Amino acid sequence: MAGVGDEIRLYLRARVALIVLVTIEEQRAIEILDDVRRERDPSADLVVWDIAEHFTSAARPPAGHRPLPETGDPGTALDKIKELAAKSPDRRDLYVLKDFHEFWARDPRIRRKLKTLAQQLVYTGASLIVIAPTRTVPVELRNDAVVVELPLPTAPQLRAELDALIDSTAGVRTQLGEPGRAKLAQAALGLTVAQAKRAFAKAIVRDGALDDRGLDTVLQEKKAVVRESGALEFHPVEESPDDVGGLDALKRWLTLRERAFSAEATTYGLPAPKGLALIGIPGTGKSLTAKMIGGLWRLPLLRLDVGALFGSLVGESEERVRLAIQLAETVAPCVLWIDEIEKALAAGGLDGGTSQRVFGTILTWMQEKTAPVFVVATANDVAAMPPETLRRGRFDEVFFLDLPTERERREIIAVHLRKRRRDPEAFDVHHLAQISDGFVGAELEQSVIDAMYHAFAEDRDVRTADLTEALLRTVPLSRSQREVIEHLRAWLRQGRAQPASTAPDRRDQSGRGPGLELDLDLDRPGDGPRDLDRPGDGLREPDGWGGELH
């Protein structure tokens, strides 16, 4: 039996008044509880109450028949449990309540009755367990209750389900040998037992057999489940470092850790990297980098939409974040991209408490996580983020993505010409980079597209002149919203991040740009060891540096 059964057994032995088992897998929870019951006392009963079936015995095989009371009212159900336990105080029955999270949320009478009953049962052999889909236990009950989470099934558990399904499905042809079955079970990680069984069954019905095609069905099912969870989605991994212009320091950092999640790295004694924070000017390639990491490291990429975490019902947001974390851990090793993490603090219209709790849950998890989930947090607005957010221990490194330098602009323009099947050699990219000072990657890409539209409308191929015009037509954000960039650079000046690029021309002809000239104050306390692969450490801020933009 999994660790949860052991944990529950321990709490029962310690006579904890109320155990709240958090899961959406009620059937699996009941099976685990029945194992616990049988092992403690085979003659005890497992009595389950829910709003539709009322009292039933779930003990397998049935533990000696005893008439059970009949009531669909939750308050009366609690009274009846009290009577049953009082009648035979030595019986070690387990009473399981379903649907109570609905009642305790809205009825103070139920909260009171449940608390009293839980405290009284401590003096009998019986125990009380609530199965709930959320871990929000009312304040009044928190002192008496322990919350136990039922993790999603592991690969061996899913494998057992798969084997059982194949054995029980008459006439199913299966070309799945040992490695195939293991692969399929592995692919189903992140699904509940019921969801996995459904996906396996779907593959059998659709293909008439269980073979390699099943893998695809299972992955599709998993994507659907992840999407339904509200805030998490699988992101296709298509980008490679070749799609990213500039940002060489950041790319080097990532390439150095390319095999960080391999078994060899663990054997070598390396800890798995925890995560990266990418802070910076909008449009400089933070999202692009997050996507590229999945491609470079060949790991699945999950994107967490922080805005979508916030639900309107009490406790819903916390529940969603918990579920998202749980899903990411089951899919691990993976990259979890937390897009615009600062939104967690600025969730408009919500009471500060909810967003603080959601943000706190993410941060605590990042600090304590042991599963190989590499977090990439991207943020534009650092003003809302408390400084401790980006502390080491959570992130291995914090990178700042500044306006691209001239050389980087050359690379970015070349990337986008190549992407659109044009040879950069056929263009004067030097000139284009020179005239696009202050442009970010997104604006350069847009200018390339804009130029191509103009040429296309005139039925000819795109030329340097079209690109020049497109660039001159564009007013980059760095010019229209200087203060946004000033603000971010002021933050960088406080030495909280590494420049993502080490371009020697960081101070290009415009005389702007912080980059390498910053004194990064490498010895500040609490910083821990620095990366050897990080170039440019400790260079001095030049006289008269003012980050002036043109």
Ligand SMILES: Nc1ncnc2c1ncn2[C@@H]1O[C@H](COP(=O)(O)OP(=O)(O)OP(=O)(O)O)[C@@H](O)[C@H]1O
């Ligand atoms: N360094 C770069 N190299 C190549 N393309 C880039 C680069 N930076 C940005 N781009 C292009 O601009 C698009 C938008 O950039 P991206 O979304 O990654 O920026 P961002 O920093 O995440 O912006 P935001 O903060 O506004 O979300 C990318 O999909 C890519 O096509």
